[in-house]
Amino acid sequence: MIEVQGLTKFYGTVPAIQDVNFHIHKGEVVGFLGPNGAGKSTTIRILTCYMPPTAGEARVDGLDCFQKSLEVRRRIGYLPENVPLYNEMTVRRFLRFVAQAKGVEARELPREVDRVVDVCGLERVRNRIIGNLSKGYRQRVGLAQALLNNPPVLILDEPTIGLDPTQIVEIRRLIRDLREDHTILLSSHILPEVAQICQRVLILNKGRIVATDSPDALTAQLQKSAKIALTVEGDGRQLARALETMDGILAVQLESNHHSRLILETDRSRDLRPEIARKVVEEGLGLLELKAMDLSLEDIFMQLVTEEAPVEEGAVEASETAEEGK
Numbered sequence: 560m561i562e563v564q565g566l567t568k569f570y571g572t573v574p575a576i577q578d579v580n581f582h583i584h585k586g587e588v589v590g591f592l593g594p595n596g597a598g599k600s601t602t603i604r605i606l607t608c609y610m611p612p613t614a615g616e617a618r619v620d621g622l623d624c625f626q627k628s629l630e631v632r633r634r635i636g637y638l639p640e641n642v643p644l645y646n647e648m649t650v651r652r653f654l655r656f657v658a659q660a661k662g663v664e665a666r667e668l669p670r671e672v673d674r675v676v677d678v679c680g681l682e683r684v685r686n687r688i689i690g691n692l693s694k695g696y697r698q699r700v701g702l703a704q705a706l707l708n709n710p711p712v713l714i715l716d717e718p719t720i721g722l723d724p725t726q727i728v729e730i731r732r733l734i735r736d737l738r739e740d741h742t743i744l745l746s747s748h749i750l751p752e753v754a755q756i757c758q759r760v761l762i763l764n765k766g767r768i769v770a771t772d773s774p775d776a777l778t779a780q781l782q783k784s785a786k787i788a789l790t791v792e793g794d795g796r797q798l799a800r801a802l803e804t805m806d807g808i809l810a811v812q813l814e815s816n817h818h819s820r821l822i823l824e825t826d827r828s829r830d831l832r833p834e835i836a837r838k839v840v841e842e843g844l845g846l847l848e849l850k851a852m853d854l855s856l857e858d859i860f861m862q863l864v865t866e867e868a869p870v871e872e873g874a875v876e877a878s879e880t881a882e883e884g885k
């Protein structure tokens with residue numbers, strides 16, 4: 560549904576994206592991740608026909624975003640990071656206005672506005688002035704305008720930014736409900752959000768795609784060693800020394816202020832938990848917890864953006880982004 564090939568954009572002499580390639584199939588929900596300045600907005604601006612690329616092609620439903628921009632726009636519902644809303648209009652009036660601009664036929668207008676009001680849970684505020692609405696409701700109005708004329712593709716740029724926790728849960732639920740009928744590209748800094756909503760992620764760093772796969776597949780691919788969390792009853796210092804010499808254990812980390820909790824890094828190809836449990840008993844300690852720890856999408860993201868960009872500056876940007884996602 561979305562095809563991007565060799566996409567490159569220079570701002571003057573500065574390359575914002577270079578040779579970006581990806582395909583998003585009909586019905587897929589794909590997360591678009593990257594540290595600040597990675598090139599996400601640039602890619603989205605080209606896909607939404609806001610500007611042409613310097614080189615390469617972007618197509619939506621087989622149509623070139625630059626040459627067939629009117630047809631492409633008709634197929635995309637776009638929720639920008641800062642939704643341009645008319646604050647003095649009521650919700651209904653605004654949605655009618657956008658629907659008209661999108662070419663919805665006059666006799667279809669009331670039904671189409673009612674449909675998006677219903678999908679986005681805006682019944683209670685349909686006659687309210689937009690300027691008086693909470694941020695969460697304003698975001699719903701933004702989503703409602705993107706859904707008008709029922710475009711098959713939705714491009715959502717940071718849809719939950721600036722919302723409070725309750726509003727975030729509601730907007731995520733809404734997006735999950737939209738998955739059934741739309742192909743969705745969701746740009747976000749919030750990694751758990753992407754892991755919850757998307758089947759696949761595209762990770763962009765310094766203008767290039769550095770990974771594209773499902774969160775689970777990326778974890779398997781990048782997890783060079785397994786991690787095990789171990790909690791014992793009593794002092795684990797002696798146990799830590801004993802485990803360090805066990806075959807298959809690569810590193811042992813004892814929590815400094817809590818000597819009964821250990822993190823073990825082990826050879827991925829073997830499940831060492833039974834042997835570790837025996838060792839705990841041999842040391843005369845009680846076993847309280849022994850569990851495999853999964854790499855989070857955040858760990859993966861950090862590995863990718865730091866491995867591919869060893870430059871100091873890139874690493875700082877990436878860690879800031881990850882902090883924001885917590």
Ligand SMILES: Nc1ncnc2c1ncn2[C@@H]1O[C@H](COP(=O)(O)OP(=O)(O)OP(=O)(O)O)[C@@H](O)[C@H]1O
Nearest residue numbers: 570573574575593594595596597598599600601602
């Ligand atoms: N209008 C512009 N003129 C010059 N350089 C630009 C312009 N817009 C973006 N850039 C540069 O292009 C690169 C990619 O920027 P872009 O905004 O696409 O990244 P991003 O991934 O969306 O970042 P963020 O998450 O911070 O919005 C950055 O180095 C940025 O400084």
